[in-house]
Amino acid sequence: MEYVLRDTDIFDPILAEKFDTVILNETHQFEAGKVYKFIASFHVDLIKELSIFDRFILPAASDKINKRKKSGEKDKMYDVLGFQLKQLENILLKNNIEFYSSTIQGDELESTHIIKIEIVEDKSERVTTRKGRKHQQGKVSSVVPSKPYTVNLVAKLSSERLSELYYKIFNVIKDKKIMSEILEIDETENENLLFQAFVKEYGEMWLTTKEREKELFDKLINKTTEVLEKYKEQ
Structure with missing residues (x-):
């Protein structure tokens, strides 16, 4: 499933609320017992000016920068993107959409004022064997500032x-x-x-x-x- 959030971007403080509004009437699309991959894409041009991330105010509890003696612009970028991804993940949890993999990424979208959301079934094997014992793999969250570069x-x-x-x-x-x-x-x-x-x-x-x-x-x-x-x- 693919959803496009319009008139927004990665700096929108209510991005997660807008996603929640869209997904609210779509929960029937997601079957109980199935696991999904979640990808949120923003326009990659938004990372060209790293200083813009300083304008985003992170909640004190989420602001890792306060714990650092020094931080650079890239640190703040990763903190902001990671925070927004966490907020979007919370909407999935709230709506009982199970996922093991979540990603937020910069991509070449048609506009800087949209966020593209993709939620697809995750059919990958989640159980690994180590020394004869089965282990369930945990959730993996990824921050990819520039998908084209990667x-x-x-x-x-x-x-x-x-x-x-x-x-x-x-x-x-x-x-x-x-x-x-x-x-x-x-x-x-x-x-x-x-x-x-x-x-x-x-x-x-x-x-x-x-x-x-x-x-x-x-x-x-x-x-x-x-x-x-x-x-x-x-």
Whole structure:
């Protein structure tokens, strides 16, 4: 579900009340027993002038800045965004909408005077196993001042990490026919096609759970061993 709050922004002291007014007649959309992800987006341009966050008065109990000897403009920005996210979370709790994940983020919206709210079902596994025991994961709240910057950074880190993995593994082999077979594509001498095939099949390895990383790594090692053994026997 998506809702757009108009004539407001991230500095609105009654933002949560406006959200409550909108969600009040929508509670039937949320099924009991289901868990949801919550994302509140504001226009990313609002963080260009960090000094504007100083105008937002945080309640004394929520003002972490009072507890710091020194604070910068970025500290205040995170405090304000975190406070507003907490206020919005309280509206979810008030309306019995269960959630494990909540995010407030700057994004490229069509106007600086709107807040976009997205609430979607969270189908991710919430139970992890540690040393044979099951543990329920807690709620995760995220403050992302600039989603475009974060996406670009993640893409850059992903590319660098995957390139490192690719060349570490395939620099030893060098034979592109064998590499093609390992990656299960038609034989090619095109390095870019080989790398893209690697990313498609094993791209999750750079940033995932340890279990998933091990699963993919084992799959790659087993496939590599299988193909190399075949060529060894010829």
